[in-house]
Amino acid sequence: MLYSKLFPKTLKQVPSGAESVNHQLLVRSGFIDQLMAGSYTLLPLGWKVYLKIENIIREELDKIGCQEMLMPLLHPRDIWDKSGRWSDPNVKEIMYQFKDIHEREFGLSFTHEEIVAYILSKFIKSYKDLPVLLYHFSTKFRNELRAKSGILRGREFIMKDLYSAHISEEDMWQWYEIVKKAYVEIFKRVGLDAKVVEAAGGVFTKGHTHEFQVLAESGEDVIYYCQKCDFAQNQEIYDGEKKCPRCGSEIQSASSIEVGNIFPLGTKYSQALGVAYQDENGKSQDVWFASYGIGMTRLIGTLVEVFHDEKGIIWPESVAPFTVHLVGLDLEEESIKTEAEKIYKLLQAEGVAVLFDDRVGPSAGEKFSDTDLIGVPYRVVISKKTQGKLEVKKRNEKNTHFVTLEALVKMVR
Ligand SMILES: [Zn+2]
Incomplete structure (x- = not known):
């Protein structure tokens, strides 16, 4: 690429209203452009970085047998009524919901559990059809009150979301660990040292969900982690122990940015949307689910928060727009x-x-x-x-x- 032809050129001035480092540097260097708070264009340089990251994720997920597809972003209300989430106050706070001119109600996607369950309910018949792991890269919308952290927190952003469906809880946990390992590899290849952190939010077990957190001074999360082993917990569930429950070493805390999360979902969605299979004895059984997300645009912002100096960005080689x-x-x-x-x-x-x-x-x-x-x-x-x-x-x-x-x-x- 000739720089004389590259669109657009770098900016000398820090854009007004840009508070975070990733916003300032990505705009000045010509990787992104802001349309409004929490909404950005990925310009040609930014899109190159995005595609590099997307390819790494695709390679690692396809390697373990996941299948890529693409689901719609505009969802009819009735599917979200089945899970009860359309009227959930927590969902109403973040989901864009509206009516068309025929008074039909729709929502813009912030996640796809209902849609995946709907698709599987049509096609899964037998235990032989499971497990299946489906993912897509797509835009998500969130009615975000404080969209101030550059591309770390957007009203509209790109996510990779993966959904796995299983015959049993045991099979779900087995795959949960396989995907967790693939995630660790993905973040390593992208250049980030992501900690696997236990977090709240288990919907059917007392067990924890897991987040992938990258240490960064500008991070909005706080995690407590062991200096010696891989024990790490989000502040939300941390009970204040000074010593590591696993190895007895010192626990320390740091600010961090969440770049991914994985959730065991159990049978909540299969029961709500009727996703069942026939077992070997011909008996109908609920399908077990888990979901796994990586914030794509957030990952780009995180890389800049972690890898920069007073002069600009320092891209890891694996995701740099050029070598x-x-x-x-x-x-x-x-x-x-x-x-x-x-x-x-x-x-x-x-x-x-x-x-x-x-x-x-x-x-x-x-x-x-x-x-x-x-x-x-x-x-x-x-x-x-x-x-x-x-x-x-x-x-x-x-x-x-x-x-x-x-x-x-x-x-x-
Ligand atoms: Zn430890």
Whole structure:
């Protein structure tokens, strides 16, 4: 991609009303644009990051046998009446509900348990049809009172939600653990150290649900976790113990951002929406459910909250919009320009994703502050000074060094 053609360019000013770091940096660097509080366009750079994350999740979920599909966002009231959630005061607070011109009532999706149960009620007949794990990436709507944290908290945002259906509680728990492991792997590949945290909200057992929390000063959650083992609990259920109940080590607390959650749902939805199967003896049984969410746009905001410095974003390589930010200096000199263009094409031919700052005019300082702001992992400079070599600097390191094209390709692969 030529920077001269990239839409839009970086902004010098912090957008007014942008309080959070992710909002400020993502808007200034041209990854997102705000339509209104809690509603953002993912601009071309932001969409590239989104797709990288989506692909990682798709790979990990497909690996364990999940199947992707796409469900509607506009839901008729009657399906939500079956579960009783349409009139639930907690749901009414966050769900956009309205009437069309024929006085029919609809809601905009903030989750899809009812819809998945409705689909399964049509197609699941026998124990042989289970388990089944279905997921989609789609927009969610939430009537959010305080949409102030950039893309961490939106009125409209993208989520990955997965629903699993099982013949028994035992099978549900077995898959719950398999998906939990896949989630840990997903967050690791995205570059985040997410803690698996016990949280409240179990709907049919006294057991806990689980959240995936990333430590961040700006986080709205507080978690208590063990320094030695993997014990971690959300503040909401933490009983104040000073020592870890598992290993006896010190417990410490920190602010964190929730990037995912998983819920054992039991048979609540299958009973409400009539999702049943015939067991081996021909007897009708309720299907067991669990659901698993990852906030996609929230994950992008979290990455920026965790990986940035005073100059801009520092993207992990696995989700960066480009791998190399090639900066051409002294491009008014024909020989330098030709060399820079050649390197740009050779890197592309090697399959390296390159953003090439091909502008003639802006100073080295201006170009470097743009590379720091956008946060591509490798900055590669070609100028009068580099004399046929490439000057490489990693975004998260201070030192520059000179390498050949072959060495650079090896480095970024
Ligand atoms: Zn411990």
